[in-house]
Amino acid sequence: MDRGTLRLALTVGALVLSLLAGFALGRVNAGGDPAPGPGAAPTSGVGAHTHPPGTGPHEHPTGAAAGPAGAETGGLSVSAGGYTLVPAATTFTAGRGRDFRFQVRGPDRRAVTGYAVVHEKPMHMIVVRRDLSGYQHLHPTMAPDGTWSVPLTLPSPGVWRAYADFSAVDATGGQHPSTLGVDLVVAGSYQPRPLPAPAREATVGGFTVTYEGTPQVGTSQPMLFRVFTGGNPVTTLEPYLGAYGHLVVVREGDLGYVHVHPEPEPAGGAVKFWLAAPSPGSYRMYFDFQVSGAVRTAEFTLTMP
Numbered sequence: 003m004d005r006g007t008l009r010l011a012l013t014v015g016a017l018v019l020s021l022l023a024g025f026a027l028g029r030v031n032a033g034g035d036p037a038p039g040p041g042a043a044p045t046s047g048v049g050a051h052t053h054p055p056g057t058g059p060h061e062h063p064t065g066a067a068a069g070p071a072g073a074e075t076g077g078l079s080v081s082a083g084g085y086t087l088v089p090a091a092t093t094f095t096a097g098r099g100r101d102f103r104f105q106v107r108g109p110d111r112r113a114v115t116g117y118a119v120v121h122e123k124p125m126h127m128i129v130v131r132r133d134l135s136g137y138q139h140l141h142p143t144m145a146p147d148g149t150w151s152v153p154l155t156l157p158s159p160g161v162w163r164a165y166a167d168f169s170a171v172d173a174t175g176g177q178h179p180s181t182l183g184v185d186l187v188v189a190g191s192y193q194p195r196p197l198p199a200p201a202r203e204a205t206v207g208g209f210t211v212t213y214e215g216t217p218q219v220g221t222s223q224p225m226l227f228r229v230f231t232g233g234n235p236v237t238t239l240e241p242y243l244g245a246y247g248h249l250v251v252v253r254e255g256d257l258g259y260v261h262v263h264p265e266p267e268p269a270g271g272a273v274k275f276w277l278a279a280p281s282p283g284s285y286r287m288y289f290d291f292q293v294s295g296a297v298r299t300a301e302f303t304l305t306m307p
């Protein structure tokens with residue numbers, strides 16, 4: 003048999019095998035595919051409804067699935083929606099700062115280099131220990147190859163959660179808001195701190211911060227934050243990252259993450275957010291605000307029955 007004949011025989015053999023494999027796959031699909039038919043559509047339960055054929059997923063004005071801002075948590079996974087957080091190293095020494103480096107890989111598995119600027123920054127990074135202490139809000143910088151870095155000091159032993167909060171821009175200009183999370187580890191004797199009791203008042207750096215409003219599970223409610231010093235309302239709150247405050251809410255137990263922004267202008271001296279609790283449970287709320295050029299964070303525990 004000469005080389006040409008051999009090649010032809012191999013090609014024909016491969017083709018036959020492909021056809022047989024395709025036939026087998028077709029059989030499997032035909033027999034085992036639980037394709038949703040009219041009988042499979044949900045007919046009961048909160049939010050159950052059918053979509054006309056061909057309309058695909060869509061946003062709902064209300065409801066728990068895709069509804070009000072803050073109704074869903076992020077940051078529970080290193081990979082979601084086709085985007086994956088890839089840290090260079092996740093081990094730190096207590097109290098010793100170094101650069102934390104990472105990339106976000108896109109659906110094509112390459113490092114993402116296109117990001118939308120959201121609240122003045124293309125990347126927001128929140129770091130908190132898993133007992134919800136030690137909150138930090140950082141802004142990494144990106145090298146041209148898509149590698150982000152930020153100086154980071156983890157002051158105490160334990161497991162810390164780092165959240166990358168960003169909106170990737172794809173080749174067609176589409177934006178993909180994402181929050182991905184990864185654990186960082188500091189060896190040593192870990193002394194977990196109990197979650198402080200729920201309170202509507204917190205002090206930080208000589209300021210007293212209060213909030214009014216009670217979030218409901220699945221329904222946005224107004225939350226009004228006020229800042230006082232020496233018993234007087236502070237009237238000189240400054241915009242920080244394009245807003246008069248930022249509110250990060252982290253759930254105890256799994257560290258599910260919610261980040262909300264306020265209405266553009268203070269209402270009667272209060273910074274007003276709309277917040278829906280993702281579920282019953284306890285949360286730590288971190289309210290970032292700026293006075294005289296300095297950013298401070300007031301922290302509150304919130305328990306949802």
Ligand SMILES: [Cu+2]
Nearest residue numbers: 123126127139
């Ligand atoms: Cu930020």
